Amino acid sequence: MDKGYLNVWFLSVAFMLLFTGFQCLGIIMKTILEGFKLENVNFYADGYLCMALIYISFAIANWFAPSVISLIGPKITMIVGDICYMGYMACFLYPIEIVLYIISVILGIGAALIWTAQGNYLVINTPKEKMPRNSGVFWAMLQLSMIFGNTLIFFLFAGQESIGSKVRILVVFILLGIMGFSLLVFIFLPRSVRHDAISSDAEEKPGPIEVLKGAGTLFKTKHILILCVTFIYSGLELAFFSGVYVSCVGFTLKLPNSKRLIGLTGIFIGIGEVIGGITFGILGAYTAKIGRSTIVIFGLILHVLSFALIFINLPNNSPFGNTSDDAIISSSPVIAVACGFTLGLGDACFNTQFYTALGSTYQNNSASAFAIFKFIQNVGAFAGFLYSTHLILYGNLILLTGFALLGTICFIIAEKIEVNEDEVIKYKMKSKNQEPSNSAK
Template sequence: MGPDGKKLVNVIVLGVAFMFIFTAFQTCGNIEQTVIKSLNSTTFHASGYTSMAVIYGVFSASNLLAPSVVAVAGAQLSMFFSGLLYSAYIAVFVYPYTWSFYTASVLVGAGAAVLWTAQGNVLALNSDQHTIGRNSGVFWALLQCSLLFGNLFIFFAWRGHEHISDKDRQTVFISLTVISLVGCFLFFLIRKPDAEAEIAPGDESEAPLLPSDSDNVTLCSPVRACKMLVTKEMLLLSLSIAYTGVELTFYSGVYGTCIGAMTGLGADAKSLMGLSGICVGLGEILGGGVFGVLNKGGRGRVGRNPVVLLGLLSHYVAFYLIFINIADDAPLAPEEGTELTAFIRPSVGVALLCSFLLGLGDSCFNTQLLSIIGFTFRNNSAPAFAIFKFIQSILAALAFFYSNFLLLHWQLLIMVVLGFAGSLSFFAAEWRAQAAAADGI
């Protein structure tokens, strides 16, 4: 196997490891608020929404410090120990206590920043300018498969269950913990590429994007990131990034809870949460695959603005259908659910179509944001992507916090307004980027 083949294997192993970890974690996030409502315990008084707010808040604060951790520990060990924190968070639900739940939330937030920094390091070390598009696509596809497998498990495990018993909960979360641990140990199958031996003297065109662990992770200093945050280009993109954080909260935690709370969807409403997650995953994979190919090599064949517009329209259709299909109190309903209806008789088909559209729209925004950030800040990408994660995670934390008390219609209104403003600011940033490229800047 040639050098490129070995690097591709590393990328595949990286993607499979993340697929296992996030099969467990994203499934956990999708169902935890519903699970918490089902607990009959005097020792547990917590909110899944608050937990996610803590995770993303700590994640945001830790993003600019994580490179130093990876520089000291190395990418492989950083991913392994960060993955263990994800496993610990999931395992808390086997025997849940309030103190352990919120402690694990803080730890997994810090671990997430380290995990994603190390992931970027490994992906860059195993890519060059000719393979980064392919490798990013392979990793994205494997990662998004996590939305399919875990939620499929939930669909069959809870089918026909109107109430989640202690045994149901423990069976699911023990299984998810084991799945997450498998992903952690897969990181040890990644081999460090022999970059120096593979590059002929003077042939920098085939060099990895970043030549060493320490060079990669130390590029992103807090001072450099703060200076980049106030540039015109990043300020324009910040609204779009903020929108992805808010809608991430909605599709990954709130909407599944809404479906599970709708008694009008039938006795299988709890298992439909899993089917909803699968539909989100299908939308993510379709959008990521199609638009990743269309944007291969920079701006792509159709340009970034039409793809973002498609994402906004997909979300607007989904928001309207959710508005008329899901009861206003669904995000806050008790464990037995809500008897209220919206403007039409609750429809399983409409609910699942909305899940697909949420995933499709999310992939449109995220693929184009990654593309324009990589294009605009191609000579200084590490702090740019750190800012991306910083803004996205802090808005996700804020959205999870207000999900504790805002009714569904208010949450939809926030996304409609922010999505419109974020799309306009993205269009302006894209026109500015293309004008600069035409001028040779």
């Protein structure tokens, strides 16, 4: 195992531990806050609104994250981001409405830092020809967090009609402990095997203002603009499967033991994500032969099938709270869990190809490329959580289907565009003797 590949594994383990906590919290947030409201009548915080605030501040902060990386490097940037996630988790020991909303904004900033730095660290430890393998390793390891976290929920939520303080505090303490180990891994994360124009250790590198301008230049290219439509869809479906859908399952009282089913559905979302990461990432040398566009089309088919089954299996008002309403068919826990699996597998189809496409195309400007990806994706996630506070389930599913079709078409078009990275961004380096270049230092 070469040093760069080993570094990718360290990175993957750190993210798996961190998001065992956060992805689990995202899935149960709406449910535990509704339980807290039953004990505190003057508490009105909404889980969907918290997530919306996270993603809009995440989106805005993405523009500045490459500049931070240029100043302190990807490793320290990820450590700062990890601390923001742990602070957010701690707030759920005793939720206070205004504090939750403020810390949601802070977490969004930390998320922008950690995810942009992650994309940068992944690329500068990965040869171009190994991007499918390494991005697949990262994605599969990251999504193991869905399985671990939701297994915990499956057992702790058994027999619970609502989530009281005792269960909430126990869950938060366990998840905080797991996230603490992620911070240790980030602290001891090895140095990268190479640097690019942004994360160079040399003095002759672009300053934070130049990096910000470079990201703006990249954002205006034809290739990125077309991909942005696909990135928006990835944000909308992220909001749906990571927060809205599992809440709908938990609120559907016609499903047996619906609160426990949240955990089981989350586990199968994670299984789908891991299988997708292995199939289209780690085994990318084989699946790459069918092309990135074909894999994205397969993801589209899986998602449209999922939306159709959810449409008939869950009641229309299930996003908003406990409901005993009937669905079009008798609500089935098997269909609910199966849709979790297909949502996760389809999401992996999209995201592994995004990582491979960006990492292969923008080897020396990965921080800017991934910042733009996360910016657009999180604008989509913000919109998804925001409209889900009022939009009925059927409207949500119809909107998702339309964007899935449009996003897939745009990805196919973008794949046919030739990109010369050297002609996109030419930084003015600090050294007077240094010619403008974007080559790695």
